[in-house]
Amino acid sequence: MYETILYNVDQGVATITLNRPDSLNAFTKQLNDDVRKAVKQASGDSDVRCIVITGAGRAFCSGQDLKDVGESADFGEVLRNNYHPMVREIERCEKPVIAAVNGVAAGAGFSLALACDFRIASEKSSFIQAFIHIGLVPDAANLYYLPKLIGEAKTMELAVLGDKISAETAQQYGLLTKLVSSDNWEDEVNAFAGRLAAMPTKAIGLIKRSIKASWNITFDEYLEKEAYGQRIAGLTDDFEEGVQAFIDKRKPAFQGK
Amino acid sequence: MSKFEFIETTIIDGVGFIELNRPEVLNAINRGMVSELVSTMKEFDRDDHVKVIVLTGKGRAFAAGADIDEMAQDSPIDLELLDQFAEWDQMLQVKKPVIGAVNGFALGGGFELALSCDMLFATETSQFGFPEVNLGVMPGAGGTQHLTKIMGKKKALEWLWTGEKMSADEAIHYGIVNRLIAPELLIEETMKFAKKVAKQPPLAVRLIKESVDKAVDYPLDEGMKFERKNFYLLFSSEDQTEGMNAFIEKRKPQFKGK
Structure with a gap:
């Protein structure tokens, strides 16, 4: 069904593995489309309660495959047709999405990591805004997310200077949830994804809605959204279970409903 | 049903x-x-x-x-x-x-x-x-x-x-x-x-809708006249008497739609 990714669901976690290791998982239109479809599939699958995006081989994702677009291509249309539908699907997704950055995240690969809710990075990983080196600007929503995550000053440095930063530096900037040694890589990613997959999924989705909305709306509009969110959360089975477990002094067993 | x-x-x-x-x-x-x-x-x-x-x-x-x-x-x-x-x-x-x-x-x-x-x-x-x-x-x-x-x-x-x-x-x-x-x-x-x-007084709600609908199509002068007729018309309703009395008596009105 997918040509350029591996898609696997295990114990509530959908793992999307970018699978073009020979080209360091560079984006082709096919890869953009496969990621979009896989995120959509995971969003619609009630067995899935957490999504992990990672790369096969030594890179996370090296950005656009320049062999897939000619120099004379209309890059505006490439974004509208290939990248924007993909990042919209991730932005819209109401389940927690983790970027498990196993290696270099360059260009649009960096953007992909930014579009996710959490970034866990291997000590072998690095991040680079490669665009400026060929006279282009960061794309695939990169500069929408990055200033919100690390502030304008550091965003300006990374985007304009285009220096590669190590995983340690990324962590200092506040980009990462966790920096993991390569020995424990898979265990740490699985443990974090497993933890999210056992949480009240609907409440996580509602938290995401509120955080994302907060950038674009007034305080009073936000308060109304907050009221909607808490009303919806209060109607879930997981809320009932959470309260009951608290009363019973036991650990809650959330079902994501 | x-x-x-x-x-x-x-x-x-x-x-x-x-x-x-x-x-x-x-x-x-x-x-x-x-x-x-x-x-x-x-x-x-x-x-x-x-x-x-x-x-x-x-x-x-x-x-x-x-x-x-x-x-x-x-x-x-x-x-x-x-x-x-x-x-x-x-x-x-x-x-x-x-x-x-x-x-x-x-x-x-x-x-x-x-x-x-x-x-x-x-x-x-x-x-x-x-x-x-x-x-x-x-x-x-x-x-x-x-x-x-x-x-x-x-x-x-x-x-x-x-x-x-x-x-x-x-x-x-x-x-x-x-x-x-x-x-x-x-x-x-x-x-x-x-x-x-x-829960609002139904006659007022009704004539407000009728007047607003006219505002979309009528020239302003005609719309103003239409509005005024509906405004006067509501003074023949029981709800107008009740609404204004309740306001003066500082109590909640009981509207009947009449």
Whole structure:
């Protein structure tokens, strides 16, 4: 069904593995489309309660495959047709999405990591805004997310200077949830994804809605959204279970409903 | 309680609730549905138990258009003799408030139906549009007129010519919808609002609707005169006496709709 990714669901976690290791998982239109479809599939699958995006081989994702677009291509249309539908699907997704950055995240690969809710990075990983080196600007929503995550000053440095930063530096900037040694890589990613997959999924989705909305709306509009969110959360089975477990002094067993 | 094939109806706390009920075809509007809808609206308009009407669609869509199969083979003369829109136009004669709750798609005839409502509540994921142009035709149940009166000529043409889908954000920006509500709570919040209006003095609500509708079409001078006549008319109502006495006596009014 997918040509350029591996898609696997295990114990509530959908793992999307970018699978073009020979080209360091560079984006082709096919890869953009496969990621979009896989995120959509995971969003619609009630067995899935957490999504992990990672790369096969030594890179996370090296950005656009320049062999897939000619120099004379209309890059505006490439974004509208290939990248924007993909990042919209991730932005819209109401389940927690983790970027498990196993290696270099360059260009649009960096953007992909930014579009996710959490970034866990291997000590072998690095991040680079490669665009400026060929006279282009960061794309695939990169500069929408990055200033919100690390502030304008550091965003300006990374985007304009285009220096590669190590995983340690990324962590200092506040980009990462966790920096993991390569020995424990898979265990740490699985443990974090497993933890999210056992949480009240609907409440996580509602938290995401509120955080994302907060950038674009007034305080009073936000308060109304907050009221909607808490009303919806209060109607879930997981809320009932959470309260009951608290009363019973036991650990809650959330079902994501 | 529903006695209909294509819609479901019920009355809850003064609110006449109508659901389009062909979810398997995203509530595509066929002639039978229009007949049921119009007769229900007329019945609710006469029913003292109903103060406000709420209209929504079952399932994933409000209504994703008209039933194309039904009209694909019709000739102009067939359509003229059938005069199907005459029935549709009667929806605009309803005197009580009609509030649309748009879940999912409101496309083509479904968008026209939504635009025929007095107020619209929708969700952040609702989408609107007139795809008729892509089939070589155009809206025929008031779409070009209602949309232009709301958005203005330039924006209306953009949507009517391209047939593209309008987002909920665009719809609220141009005043096509009143509120965007979380999808899970669309009906609950719409019903809260409808029940609030249902408690208002019905005659005032009714004549306000009539006057506002005139504002859309009348020259200002004519509209002002029309408004004034309705304003005077309300001074012959029991609710006016009760409302003003309650205000002076600092108590809550008890309105009767008389």
